[in-house]
Amino acid sequence: MTQLQEAPATKAVGRPLDRVDGAVKTTGEARYAAEFPYPGLAYASMVHSTVARGRITAIDTAAALAVPGVLAVITHENAPPMKKPAKPNPLNLSTLASGTRVNYLNTDEVFWNGQPIAVVVADTLEAAREATALVRAEYEVLKSTVDFNAEQGNAKPQPNSMIQSGGAKKGDAEAALAAAPVSVDLRFSTPAHNHNAIEPHATTALWDGDRLTVHEATQSVDWVRRHLALKFGVPVGGVRVLAPFVGGGFGGKGAVWAGTVLTALAARVTGRPVRMLLSRESVYRTVGGRTPSTQRVALGADTDGRLTSLIHTSITQTGSGGGGPEQVTSQSRHLYAAENILVQQNLVELDTTPNTFMRAPGESIGTFALEAGVDELAYRLGIDPIELRMRNEPTVNPLDGKKFAHRMLRECFVRGAAEFGWADRTPEPGSMRDGQWLVGWGVAAAYHPAWQFPANVRVRWSADGSVLVRCGFQEMGMGAATAQAQIAADALGVPVDSVRVEYGDTALPIGPSAGGSAQTASIAASLLSACEKLTNALGALAKKHPGGSPAEIITAAGKPYLEVSVGADSGLGAVAGQVRFMSKFVMDQRRWVKAASGAHFCEVRVDPDTGETRISRWTGVFDVGRVINAKTATSQLKGGIVMGIGMALSEETLVDPRTGRIMNPSLSEYHVPVHADIPPINVHYLDVPAPTMPLGLLGIGEVGITGVAGAVANAIHHATGKRLRDLPLTLDKLL
Template sequence: MSTKYAEAAPQAATKYVGRAVDRLDAKAKTTGEARFAAEHPYPDLAHAALVHATVARGRVTAVDTARARAVRGVIDVLTHENAPAMKPAPKPSLFNLSSLVSGTTVNYLATDEVYWNGQPVAVVVAETPEAARYAASLVRPSYEEWPAVVDFAAEEPNAVPQKSNPMRESGADKGDARAALATAPVSVDLRFSTPPQNHNAIEPHATTAVWDGDRLTVHEATQNIAWTRKHLALRFGVPERGVRVLSPYVGGGFGGKGSVWAGTLLAVLAARATGRPVRLALTREGVYHTVGGRTPSTQRVALGADAQGRLSALIHTSVSRTARAGGGPEPVTSASRHLYASPNIHLSDSTVRLDLVPNTFMRAPGEAIGTFALESAMDELSWELGMDPIELRMRNEPERNPVGGQRFAHRMLREAYAVGAERFGWRERDPRAGAMRDGRWLVGMGVATAYHPAWLMAASVTMRLGADGTVVVRCGLQEMGMGAATAQAQIAADEMGVPLESVRMEYGDSDLPPSPGAGGSAQTASVAAGVLAAGAKLKRSVHALARRLPGSPLRGRRLEELTPRDGGLFHAGGGQTYAEILAGAGRDHVEAVVKASMPAFVVRTLRDRRRLMRAASGAQFCEVRVDPDTFEVRVSRWVGVFDVGTVINATTAASQLRGGIVMGIGAALSEQTLIDHRTGRIVNPSLAEYHVPVHADVPRIDVHYLDEPDPTMPLGLLGVGEVGITGAAAAVANAVRHATGKRVLDLPITLDKLL
């Protein structure tokens, strides 16, 4: 986005932006008034349950449904033999970004082919969810089993280089990094691994689908309303205007709800086949088997430096996975393009293709696992040099983007580290490994850099100003619990100079002007650009009305001389309220429409990336305590200081950053999806066996942000949703290294790796 576009609207005096404002939906959620996707009642509602394949590769030769059909309350059992046809998923294309929403390439129940263990091969529809689930357990598919490739480690030697595209670069060569590494006075060369991880949002994926002729209404747990609508229209061969996706409340997403998966498609298919409204709510195990998660990775990071710690070589390579039926490559080396100055840099990303559920976006895809390796290697280099790890990073802080040479639009990592070191008490750290104790516990302190690119996408907004002074903002944005609607209401209130309680947000509906999905930490800034532009148009319209009113104190005044405040437009000598202006003009409202163009957005993004680098960044400080006998690791303190541009809501921004850190602690110490390499089956598909952090695992997390705007972004926003997880796993690993002297290269950091 150009600076001109970002500054399209005159800036109002801030009254609400930056404040800790309660979320607009807080009362609805805490009282149970809010209805999620699986809670909307319909007459004659039926319920669906999935039957999952038990082989990793092959085809279904027969499906015995007799026992399932005999269960009382069963309406139908859909298989590839009797299900209505769907159109296949479109091929991914940058010219049709909605094509990227396909979770997989599988055309469910239109094929007898099995692509992974857990793929849905039948759907049972019944009068109750209990009957549907029980009947699904009685369906007996038979298979012709084919050889399958499911072992990531075994397949790693067959990795092929990732292909770059204009939106996401892969690979880089600057100078001769291999030769520089070979001659560097000090070097480290390490191999890291990270495991697959699965999504565990508090609300499992759910869909309620209702057909009325060729018109479709879907209540959906999605973080991508507009693209989901386009996708469903395409797959079911109906006009896009005939599809309505409603998603006002989503119980967490983190990327897993950014694509259209089997549950959504098969709920809609079942509703069409039975002529009944159908609800399909995935079990937790069903989420693991049908919704992608984070790819595993192996990474090599090799660093060469002189005796003063100045890097002469940076090599970062990775292998991650996709699937035979879809999935996208992860930009694992992304942060290494931007974080450290080195005259010689080599980056490469490769992938293997496995017969597993396709991988997908998971909070900070690429950067979350890439920063673990890079920042652990930087820490290990500091040990080799005998240098403070913060000092090493500051000596290699670049003036311009190390790969590409673009200028930084905004970068305050030095300030973040300075503030963090003071708040954390870094000066109290004994630099010797294993030297710090608290009673019998070994104490370690670690740091790491957080980093996530700042994205901007196309968002359309309609804003209406009523004669009673109310402002209605209409945008199909996604509210996943992070306070997105509240932040936009704060922006609108300041832009129009009205009380926050006079702003009403309408969102979560595909009939509203389209918003980008909630992903890439881009939604707040993208929608804010639309809100600012709509506010500017509204004020121009009101000003034009006022100048035509006899005796108006605004006649003869240019809009640039006026300040929106107290529910109107004012200057030093006076002004008028919006209500007075509209009443005088005989209008009950005025409206502004901002239509954003996705093709124009793509062109603008590509143009800007050639000259500017925008990113959120930060400094993660972690303290751990390690039992010297059992090597149990406890995170005991955390300080995170972030440069995320302007903070709209102090409460929700801090919550987002803390949430990312908690996910990073989980990645560091416990989270991993376990796959049986004989069958391709996920063997820990539940929260009883897939361990996410609980309250006892998480200390008080002190979050601080610099609140300095990026001048090239709307309101100076950079995004807070994903930067919090980046660097977090490395900060834990570096603290463990300080406490024990042992460098753990493979996540998660479990007892066996320290004993």
């Protein structure tokens, strides 16, 4: 099998450079949301509801107020009024910020078990938490629906919207399935999942009159600013949100949750700076996670393996207090050239914690079912799983005939098979052993759409030769500032160490949310435009003030620096920018399918007596367009694979079907992978630029997790002959 050659690196872009924030993080110098000191700082803690649906009829705060150091106990009986969250509007992405529709502490209604019903503020964290345990509430308990499995019969089709399509079809897939010479019709399930970032949610807030400053663990300082301005009825420009460092997000910090709003409320009520640090349990009970799902994947093929029918349907949940649908069938619209296709997503509303974004929402669980279904069809046909995928690799989008802006999935499988040694695989389940262990090899495709959002930037080239890039984007550990420094360095022809990047502050030009693997491309587009403007300005200046280097030209002109901006944060410029974005977005949607893709190769060892499963080897090959930083890109892709292994083998949020309460809200009972669970992971990428994206990059953060659970399930089937269709793939399901 042939191998693609890695694209040559430019002077900075593509090189495996160390992260610019590496030193401050490893030395402890970096400050996170709960580490900024303020005189007179108070601490807040939330009281959670103990019923899933109802109304508060009485709330006793006397014992809590008697705890020494307690400053206030805020409930729906004494909280100042706040405005309700704005309705989601695709023309204003910040309206997606609210994690729920609930107006915390401005209502006596309870929508899920764990909803905040009071906030205690005290001089110390210990006093606040002691008093929190003493608040007592009485409820009128209303009928609730909390059991996902029991309520699936009430699911309704998800409607189509500008944000997401609920269903689509081509031809008559059900009839084609019935007529197919070879077919599979399978049911899959995935459980709820919860975020466990290394930094739990935290907020520090203080008011100065009607001006609010917030230090926040967030994936979008701009969304938080706009949401808080709306809630408290103050000008957007009067709210400043800072998040210079964020200790992991993965979607859980993409929306604004109760802790943020109630910390700002507590600061306003007490007139003191207030800090709230959520416990791990409070994160589970107030911050949304991934919805559970049930899925049907049905595939029909002729005897040569050509797909005649592809059906993928899903049921997921949203909360009565908020949450949104997951695009579970997203990849099934694009991956395989079936003659007839039916995809449909269905929703059921429950009185549980509102669900939210979690790494590759939709595709992470959707690829599990689809790729396991394709593997099962390969066995029914007696065709190698890679060969079956090759025979059904489309040349245009299967559902609607749109062009692929860039697609090299075939090359990913070819290179991955060579790297992994796939040719040595014996196809029969249970045919490979290593001593007592049954050995299995599995493969699956990875897929995630590529997006681009508006980003405003300002770039300054100083007379001393330094370059300053300013943009209010987020750094959650993926090396965003390093990547933008590399891009600016190449665009201006300067050394990387002469570029400084400021980010994570709403005082800077508005940057995109860190989500959807879109941040790097979004900023890069504006940054490249700004660097071009700056270069042109320098050229014009050089005609009047000839000199050698850019620094000499700027100095000769008697200027301290040259500075340019791209995009406007307010006024007509902001409106024009929004119009340009929507026009480009709609045009791209009509013309292209843009996505990152890849191929996962997994080796497992299964003990036939105990069912213990160990992943012993992993190879992933990805088409993510141009790679900006080889070191951080590899780390991102490995991180996605690790998270996918957790999803495959251990992660599961358990909800009491009687009360709706999460039963395992801790890392002692919610099992994430540890070092001993993870094998050597070999990551490769094609590094071929995508022609319709800035610098040819497609996005890396999310594609790594997609397909992982499918590859593990397929490897287990190859090892044991057992097709496990319900995550997590625990040993009891093998016995």
